[in-house]
Amino acid sequence: MSNPLRDPRDRRLPKVPGPCALVVFGVTGDLARKKLIPAVYDLANRGLLPPGFVLLGFARRDWGDGDFEQIAKEAAKKGARTGWREEVWQRIAEATKFLPGSFDDDDAFDQLAAMLKDLDASHGTGGNAAFYLSIPPNAFPTVLKQMERTGMADNVQTNSWRRVVVEKPFGHDLASAIELNGLVDDVFTADDVFRIDHYLGKETVQNLLALRFANELFEPIWNSHHIDSVQITMAEDVGIGTRAGFYEGTGAARDVLQNHLLQLLALTAMDEPVQFDAAALRAEKIKVLDAVRLPKDLASYAVRGQYDQGWLAGERVNGYQAEENVAAGSTTETFAAVRLDVDTRRWAGVPFYLRTGKRLPRRVTEIGIVFKKAPHLPFSKSDTEELGANQLVVRVQPDEGVTLRFGSKVPGTTMEVRDVAMDFLYGEAFTENSPEAYERLLLDVLLGDAALFPRNEEVEASWRIIDPIEELWASGGEPELYRAGEWGPKGADEMLARDGRTWRRP
């Protein structure tokens, strides 16, 4: 019987998913250890996993359940966000299984299909399962075909729900993304496919929607009448580390611009969704991505760079070319900046500058909304010499929060106006820590809530924007070097200078 005191539309109380198994393909890999297993622990610790929950790991290594449990425990302890409680882990451990096998091994997949059936009887999973593909992208087709062959993906035949979680990269260009989407769609229905862009799981990214659509203050000025330009930055201070194998064929534009930055652009530029659900959000995001226009003079407005040796945090670091397993003369970009325009009435004439790079001075992701100057200043020029443009900055990470920069009178007898900042910090305003992005997204998968997951159309629209840039870069030339510890190559500054603007220094 439903609780008469509880309004079913009240979303404040956390929802607990129904019984299910989480099958992680590639459970011994880096992502599973660093993010997925800790997220499972954190969810269990918060009471957000159902009693009939089973974690089932699949990978090549010949491990037994006990070996896997030990490794998983270490990973959970190391990566957990919430405090350690042995009794919580014990409950997970009792419902943890490991199945060794290679992706081309039919027997292993037959065994997995049988196991999923048995788990319903032994652990009450209701036959429900989410399959997480935490595996090298080239293994996707084999694993999907195995799932199709064994009927594992079929929620009609199994009379339960079956979902798949796909990690980025979602292809490496439009053609390969269409091919991959086709493959996934052959096996799963569209509503059962969850593509992870972990940026969308971040509290601050979701707060962008609250900031814009739950307040009266910002929306009336959220347009080309008041906004001069938008700058979206994702900077990392680290280099590529040991990931040359992945990074060499990818580069900054495919790795970050195509997904995280274009998703941030879409959320910044979109109109209000008619309601806060997956279909309505997607409809608005897609309109923005479809309206994105590349500059005519793309060569001047798509800048790529590669880090050279330099100093970061008092330490001497190698240039990209000297990193382990990087090919001599590699032209892979570790920095990408581009100007995009959004051809809608709201954004006509407002450039969106996107940039991302490795070995930049610090790790920061932010959306900077730069406002136009006041049309008239009743002060003398010298009074406002120190006054910059008003800015609203959404800090995605770290120091999650929002900053508003505006002019204020300097105390004293003269009328001198200078920029000041007003800060909202998540860590100070709320006592509860934000969940990790993977924790939030994994929960949404198990609940079947797709609001924070990009769909095929968004992925394909994003590649339509990135492909011409990649084609231009592939046609010749090489990235401009920038010293590690600096904010990218000179070309990026020149790009904004050409438009009479400068980058924010986050």
Ligand SMILES: NC(=O)c1ccc[n+]([C@@H]2O[C@H](COP(=O)([O-])OP(=O)(O)OC[C@H]3O[C@@H](n4cnc5c(N)ncnc54)[C@H](OP(=O)(O)O)[C@@H]3O)[C@@H](O)[C@H]2O)c1
């Ligand atoms: N790592 C990250 O931070 C990160 C971030 C974003 C996206 N991703 C994406 O997440 C996915 C996984 O990345 P990862 O870094 O975790 O990769 P990884 O460390 O290389 O792990 C790959 C996993 O796949 C298993 N595997 C590979 N080939 C197999 C085969 N033929 N049969 C059975 N198992 C096989 C491996 O098992 P064995 O160990 O037993 O060989 C291992 O568990 C990739 O698509 C990646 O692009 C990763």
